[in-house]
Amino acid sequence: MSVLLDFEKPIAELEGKVKELRLLMDGSDLDLAEEVQRLEARAAKLLSQTYAKLTPWQKTQVARHPDRPHFGDYVAALIADFTPLAGDRSFGEDTALMGGIGRFRGRSVMVLGHEKGRETEDRVRHNFGMARPEGYRKAVRLMRLAERFGLPVLSFIDTPGAHPGVRAEERGQAEAIARSIETCLDLRVPIIATVIGEGGSGGAIALATADRVLMLEHAIYSVISPEGCAAILWRNAEKAAEAAGALKLTAQDLLDLGLIDEIVPEPLGGAHRAGATTTARVGEAIARHLRELEERDGGELRAARRRKYLAMGSENAA
């Protein structure tokens, strides 16, 4: 594991010991099998205990873990013949928000999502998954393209938020996000969003206003980062852990609030320990929802999607 979260350290220590013992066993006649087994069991137990009761702040760290599967991993695992498409046709290309066409289990689809990047250089190139107006405008263009050819839209949400910068403001960051939300609500094709890591505020909902919103077990989805919230309401960014709890940003909270449709369970110890299992599970969940949505007429889909969002925060629906 390249990045170790604080609360994972005791687990890593046990796993380290197991490794050492194994090495010892290899080079000698010592029979440590029992000890190894005992330690492995302890590590596994500790791992499951830790992950069964992660605090909202710990989940925030897991959701941001750099080894979690990213947009690119989902595309590689789930989409055949993926063909990336670039540019908003009016200003530029934004690699923080990727998109393209391909086939999901044989079905032609449009795929959209934030890409945070992995290595330092890569992360900078993808602007840490913080999209600029041209990213959202590309998303609008691709969603319209999808609609014309009857392709369902699959979106993958993983962003700290929309890029806050001078040029982004100049080019209408707010307007670009608003149009993207509007387009999501206007589509006559199915749209399924999956929050795979961090669902950061307006930058996230721009792609996550969908017929079905799925969330990975340890993903988060919030109106503001816990750090930002703490800085404003507690006047102290170090109260982020407290803010994370108050914001109710976990998948379990959002399901309880009726704001998402399904939680996709992560492998034991989080998606960053078993990327392939995670992407496969997400694929299963998407396939199940897509089968159901594809049965429905486009106009009906759109009407139902609007009803769904109109009800969020309404007295009658709550």
Add this chain to the structure above:
Amino acid sequence: MNWLTNYVRPRIRALVERNKVEVPENLWNQCPACERMIFHRDLEANQRVCPHCNHHMRVGPGYRFRSLFGEDGYEPLAMPKAPVDPLKFRDLKRYTDRLKEAQTRTKAQDALEAAAGMLGEMPVVCAVMNFAFMGGSMGAAVGEGFVSAAREAIRRRAAFVAFTASGGARMQEGAVSLMQMARTTVAVQELREAGLPYIVVLTDPTTGGVTASFAMLGDIHIAEPGAVIGFAGTRVIEQTIREKLPEGFQRAEYLLEHGMVDMVVHRFELRNVLERVIGILLRSRVEYAEPESDPAPELAEEPAEPVTELREAADD
């Protein structure tokens, strides 16, 4: 030097401070922009625009309704109930306590109020955000208010005018507040499909989730001079990006220059501009006065005089 610091300086300060106290707060207002003093009656007569520097001060829903429809010319719309404190949120204070405080201070239920009235001959429903109420932040109540006001406009076949003033989504309602971005957008789509004009008047300040949803989806965008309008707050941009902010950044005039608003309109002109714009959009053909006195076709096509009934309405 002790004598100077211990004796002379406090006495001078006392003298200066006594002068300060002599300005009664209820008679004089200080302009937050140029810091000059304005006699309250002058400020009212000037529609709360600083007579010295033209700074447009923030005004609330009641003020907007009165200036748009006249003192008794509007019907306040009842705001539907919305779920209160869905998260049971608590920071240094309980959210419910913050809400109560804001309600007591502003005498309003939440940060959005709406009213219906006539603008000239045209029925108009107007929703106004109140920055004094928790920074005009958008939670379920604001979302609910916006949706119900827009639907009232559809029911009355009225134009819909939204005055925005907001710090963004209301953090204390978490993702519920985030969803209001999508929810209010549905209301905009319903207006559009009903063929009714949706005019946004962006006032100081309009930022965050409100800008990134219904505030930027108007058929026509009007901004008040000097209003701060943007997505990210200036502090956030400075801190996270370490970019130097250009002069006039995120001001109404800057947005005009960058193509985000149609016009920047002085408060004195606002009512007339709204009436004209809504009139042109809602009434596709009007009979101009005195058509037979000058039958020349080129003059008939480009009339200099607006229709009488509109002119009369604008005079009150």
